[in-house]
Amino acid sequence: MSQQRHGSTPGNAGAVPAFPDLPEATIARLPEYLRALHHLAETGADTISSEGLAAAAGVNSAKLRKDLSHLGSYGTRGVGYDVALLVDQIEYILGLDQRRAVCLVGVGNLGHALAGYAGFASRGFRIVALFDADPARVGEQINGLTVRHFDELPRVAAAEALAIGVIATPANAAQAVADGLVAAGVTSILNFAPCVLSVPPGVDVRKVDLAIELQILSFHEHRKASLTALPGGRENAGGQEAVGS
Amino acid sequence: MSQQRHGSTPGNAGAVPAFPDLPEATIARLPEYLRALHHLAETGADTISSEGLAAAAGVNSAKLRKDLSHLGSYGTRGVGYDVALLVDQIEYILGLDQRRAVCLVGVGNLGHALAGYAGFASRGFRIVALFDADPARVGEQINGLTVRHFDELPRVAAAEALAIGVIATPANAAQAVADGLVAAGVTSILNFAPCVLSVPPGVDVRKVDLAIELQILSFHEHRKASLTALPGGRENAGGQEAVGS
DNA sequence: GTTTGTGAACACCTTCACAGCA
DNA sequence: TGCTGTGAAGGTGTTCACAAAC
Incomplete structure (x- = not known):
């Protein structure tokens, strides 16, 4: 769901400050990665593969790699990401050290x-x-x-x-x-x-x-009901769902 | 923010039930339109233009028209949308009558x-x-x-x-x-x-x-600070913002 | 004249698939 | 061999701009 963002720092061509301008979708996922990384750190893991971190954060691994690549990423091919380093990176980007x-x-x-x-x-x-x-x-x-x-x-x-x-x-x-x-x-x-x-x-x-969240869920309940009620006969759904804000 | 949705009702080709399959982004906005419409109804408005409703819901009018067109929409050119009718339509789609x-x-x-x-x-x-x-x-x-x-x-x-x-x-x-x-x-x-x-x-x-919402806002604070601190001199931003979940 | 509905262009995001590096 | 980083392809969503309808 569900916010806007107009405006974009109009002038300022050239001298771009040393701040990566991450896609909005990536930013929204960084906190989730951070949480997963903190858990991993507690369990004593030093490194984690994109596959593993993606699973912990509930996304797919390609998306995770692309997200991390935007921050200049500090992964090692054949190994994975350094957990502590990545935590620092993400906390820095999110400005959480402040x-x-x-x-x-x-x-x-x-x-x-x-x-x-x-x-x-x-x-x-x-x-x-x-x-x-x-x-x-x-x-x-x-x-x-x-x-x-x-x-x-x-x-x-x-x-x-x-x-x-x-x-x-x-x-x-x-x-x-x-x-x-x-x-x-x-x-x-x-x-x-x-x-x-x-x-x-x-x-x-x-x-x-x-209330908006509930209404969105209500829509999907309605949709699911109308699919099982009317058509063919069997099968009511095929895939896992989890709706997109 | 930020949910997934895999799976898609695989078989079932042909006999599609009488349920419009709306874009997820549209669904997420319908509750906001509904709220705006309820307000309008209270103020006694019978009809509302896409421009007016869009303003009340905080979106632009083209988006609103496209969203409503997905529900088969009941607008009248030169006039606007019938408030009561639209309320019923949206409540039906969202399954709120249940x-x-x-x-x-x-x-x-x-x-x-x-x-x-x-x-x-x-x-x-x-x-x-x-x-x-x-x-x-x-x-x-x-x-x-x-x-x-x-x-x-x-x-x-x-x-x-x-x-x-x-x-x-x-x-x-x-x-x-x-x-x-x-x-x-x-x-x-x-x-x-x-x-x-x-x-x-x-x-x-x-x-x-x-916590995730706060961290996303923190990122934007960080970004804004790094823009005003370093570059050129004047102007820190140009447009309104409001970040996209 | 006014306002909707929508094709077409554009921007953004995701996913695939693989080259490149450890 | 294993896993990251990324070009390229495919989707989804947004915006523009205008023809059709009132």
Whole structure:
């Protein structure tokens, strides 16, 4: 699913900085490779073949090799990839060595759960602030952090170098929150609210929407049902599936 | 982000059932169109142009028209689309008229939040059961439902026609849960656990992973920083962005 | 005149298959 | 011999631009 990306660094011909411009599809898979590599490292593996890593990450090996080749890749023919080296490479590319500061806006049902999510820290992010617009919620302690009023965002953004804002508010508040984040200098937003955000050029938005995921699955249920119900007789499907976001 | 889909209904040439086989990318956008249409319907609009609907859904109008044309579309040239008709069409295609039964496995931090998510019911789904493997959690009441032990899944699956299973367990339990769901006849899975699931042919899996989303945003932060830091001088970007899952 | 529906061009991504290197 | 890196082929998805329909 399911985000856009217009705009492309128009001028700037010639002097390209030393930053590989990876295909978007590749970028989206790097975190999965990284996870698989961390597992492998824990099990003591020093090297891993493209076949093995691909299996662990749930992709096919040709795709994996092409993805890694884009980062200038450090594989050895006849052997495979050096696990530790590849971890470093991918973490560098993803910018995970920076421990970016994340703030979370909206401490309702979902926001609470996100604030308590352990995966943040373990993956190179620090939650530095929780915000809500509801005065009744301000002051509450969650996971060692105090909920502040959304008005304090600019102050916090100035103090910490806020990199990413996570929106977990109701849909009708989300655009205003996004505007506030952008005004405070945040240039990456992860939006859990079920609505389309509009943001200025240079700001990246990704969206996660439970209802949309369920509806996509519902479509496939519907499709599968209509295939088994009507046609020929036997066989209802032939291949494994797992739908493409 | 980012799922696969192999397998394709191999035999079955000829007698194709009356079910349009939409591009996966189109399917992923239909729920967004639907949401926009519901908003429009509330504001009293009877018809909407492709331009207007596209803006509301955050896509460009050519894409929207092509998407809708795949469903045999009911637009009128010079006028636009009939809002109510289009809502019905899309809800039919997505199979939302069936109010599919959903179960949720794993009632921890995230599971609690998902169980309380109001969007379920409002989008044509019924949560019919909550499961957990921890006896300490069994019996707890959440949002009017009682948490049951995961062992009871087969019984519940038999009683209700379970269509979709949502996995909100830790990663190390997720594969076992998926196996259990599949064994109980569930053919669609929404996985919030940070791991790759393997499932037999005919089962659809979609994955939602907070850490991956953050890492993708981190990459773009890194990229943006390396563009403003090094090259020429001025201009850091030119276009709006919003990254592609 | 307005707006849809769509062929054709283009861009992106995946997969194959093998040359090249350890 | 084994496995990576990659050109080339094939698919899928997007965008353009315009003819057809209202």
